[in-house]
Amino acid sequence: MSRNFLVVDPEEGQDIIRGLASPIRVKILKLLRTEGPLNGNDIADHLGLPQSTVSTNVQILEAAGLLRLETQKARKGNQKICHSTFDEILVMFNEDKSDKRDSVIEVSMPLGLYTSCEVTAPCGLCSTESIIGLLDVPDTFLDPDRMKAGLIWFTRGYLEYQFPNNARLSKTTVETLEFAIELSSEVPGTSADWPSDITLSINGIEVGTWMSTGDYGDKRGVYTPDWWKLKGSQYGKLKSWRVTAAGTYVDGMKISPVSMADLDLDTHHSIRLRIAVKDDAKHPGGINIFGKGFGNYDQDIVLRLHVAS
Numbered sequence: 001m002s003r004n005f006l007v008v009d010p011e012e013g014q015d016i017i018r019g020l021a022s023p024i025r026v027k028i029l030k031l032l033r034t035e036g037p038l039n040g041n042d043i044a045d046h047l048g049l050p051q052s053t054v055s056t057n058v059q060i061l062e063a064a065g066l067l068r069l070e071t072q073k074a075r076k077g078n079q080k081i082c083h084s085t086f087d088e089i090l091v092m093f094n095e096d097k098s099d100k101r102d103s104v105i106e107v108s109m110p111l112g113l114y115t116s117c118e119v120t121a122p123c124g125l126c127s128t129e130s131i132i133g134l135l136d137v138p139d140t141f142l143d144p145d146r147m148k149a150g151l152i153w154f155t156r157g158y159l160e161y162q163f164p165n166n167a168r169l170s171k172t173t174v175e176t177l178e179f180a181i182e183l184s185s186e187v188p189g190t191s192a193d194w195p196s197d198i199t200l201s202i203n204g205i206e207v208g209t210w211m212s213t214g215d216y217g218d219k220r221g222v223y224t225p226d227w228w229k230l231k232g233s234q235y236g237k238l239k240s241w242r243v244t245a246a247g248t249y250v251d252g253m254k255i256s257p258v259s260m261a262d263l264d265l266d267t268h269h270s271i272r273l274r275i276a277v278k279d280d281a282k283h284p285g286g287i288n289i290f291g292k293g294f295g296n297y298d299q300d301i302v303l304r305l306h307v308a309s
């Protein structure tokens with residue numbers, strides 16, 4: 001029987017540590033491990049807690065990725081079922097490298113500057129001023145005005161970006177590679193409960209998949225322009241994908257064993273990033289990619305190469 005493990009670096013996984021820093025939330029996770037998936041009312045009954053208390057703590061656990069919610073039909077309407085995400089959680093203290101000299105090479109890539117693409121509708125692009133081209137027409141992704149894009153969305157497929165391998169040019173060794181991207185799922189309208197498996201590949205090597213839990217439209221994004229309709233996707237979650245000597249992590253959570261040695265960056269003149277929702281994804285819930293002028297973070301796709309100096 002397979003078991004799901006979570007390895008947390010406390011310096012990088014602050015949301016996870018905060019999620020566990022409550023006796024009530026720990027009891028909820030233990031209950032789900034022993035009893036299996038439950039709805040909020042069942043959890044409240046088992047633990048003798050008010051339903052409002054359970055709801056608040058479930059939201060925190062979901063935001064930390066420690067449980068996931070699944071909507072199911074009930075006798076009257078729908079109900080949300082809570083599933084435990086992990087069987088074991090391990091806190092890993094990495095070697096303190098504060099006494100070692102370290103520098104970072106950073107490159108910011110505009111959202112529309114992808115070098116190849118293959119997407120399916122519903123899909124689209126928009127700048128901070130207007131829609132680019134035609135909605136739900138994949139060929140629009142070849143429009144030269146894509147360079148102005150601040151928000152891109154599609155259902156399945158991929159975008160690929162080519163970054164310069166500046167570490168190779170400067171003849172330095174990359175110890176950690178990091179991509180920072182604001183992402184969410186994509187559904188017509190919005191839905192906070194709309195899972196989607198988003199996969200990243202680097203130089204043709206699939207480094208791992210992160211499941212976005214929803215497409216967020218409950219409030220306007222901090223930088224989302226006023227003209228963008230409130231019923232559309234408003235913001236995502238800023239995810240840090242890090243490839244280290246020990247494996248690949250998303251926000252401190254290990255998602256795959258792919259390491260820097262596997263990427264072999266010294267032999268590549270460029271670093272090709274592919275962001276995809278695969279055809280065989282378990283949760284093919286689409287993708288929104290937020291760039292400058294949209295969402296909650298005023299940035300494009302950022303590559304950071306942590307190199308030893």
